[in-house]
Amino acid sequence: MFIPEIRLTGLVNTLHNEKWLLQQVSEGDENSFEQLYRHYYPRLRPFVCKHTGSDAQAEEIIQETFIRIWLNREKLPEVTHFSAWVYKVASREFLTALRKKLTYEEKIGALQYAAGEVASSPFEQMQVREIKALVSEAVERLPDQRRRVFRMSRDQGLKVNEIAEQLSISPQTVKNMLTTSLRQIREHLAAAGHPYLLIYLILNIL
Incomplete structure (x- = not known):
């Protein structure tokens, strides 16, 4: 080639x-x-x-x-x-x-910074706010257990094994739930017409 x-x-x-x-x-x-x-x-x-x-x-x-x-x-x-x-x-x-x-910690900080860099105009800043609101809306629509797993990972910063231990489920089940949740949230955002890069920057937590 x-x-x-x-x-x-x-x-x-x-x-x-x-x-x-x-x-x-x-x-x-x-x-x-x-x-x-x-x-x-x-x-x-x-x-x-x-x-x-x-x-x-x-x-x-x-x-x-x-x-x-x-x-x-x-x-x-x-x-x-x-x-x-x-x-x-x-x-x-x-x-x-x-x-x-980047390491995991550096990655989270860099993604947050990059999301801000992407939103360099008032219109793009509005897009970021809309995406964050849509993420919250999509998370609320998840089944109870999946929503709990997602929040433990996203909000509490727990690792897969820690979540599995607390909920008495297998690590693979946790991974599957996180993967499914992220896919559904991305689809929800894409359906609203937001740019791929903004979606991935804001949602990339794994």
């Missing part, structure tokens, strides 16, 4: 035959992959730079994003809105890099 250097020039808003290109990439066509890369790279770069604050880190995350896309190319024909999906992949790569860099 060849990932070329890109010079930022005037952006073309429409990528013609994108569905066809995605099909070609899924079959291993590197030329089609390069066309996707050249089209989306200059769009992703300012988005990622804004959240990393580092050109070098942004470049690394973008490279990892397209490597991830290439490695999962067989799934591309199933992607309905590739332009939104590529931002989702980039957001996940940003968080993966953040997880690797």
Whole structure:
């Protein structure tokens, strides 16, 4: 797989035959992959730079994003809105890099700080407030036991084994409950139309 250097020039808003290109990439066509890369790279770069604050880190995350896309190319024909999906992949790569860099305590503080950095305008600050309110609403809708587990993890900072011991359930059951709770909360927020990165920054507690 060849990932070329890109010079930022005037952006073309429409990528013609994108569905066809995605099909070609899924079959291993590197030329089609390069066309996707050249089209989306200059769009992703300012988005990622804004959240990393580092050109070098942004470049690394973008490279990892397209490597991830290439490695999962067989799934591309199933992607309905590739332009939104590529931002989702980039957001996940940003968080993966953040997880690797920080300890648990540092990670929580950095995520809170990053959430504030994302909310740099009054509109974005309003989005963060709305997300926090929606999180509380979604948590209240969880079944009693799942809600209790979630709050013990989120609010009390208890580890999986500690929660399992207090509730007399298995650690795997605790993990399953936390995973299910987070998925339901994320779906609740996504349905309200909030950006993926804001959702992951605010909800990433595991």
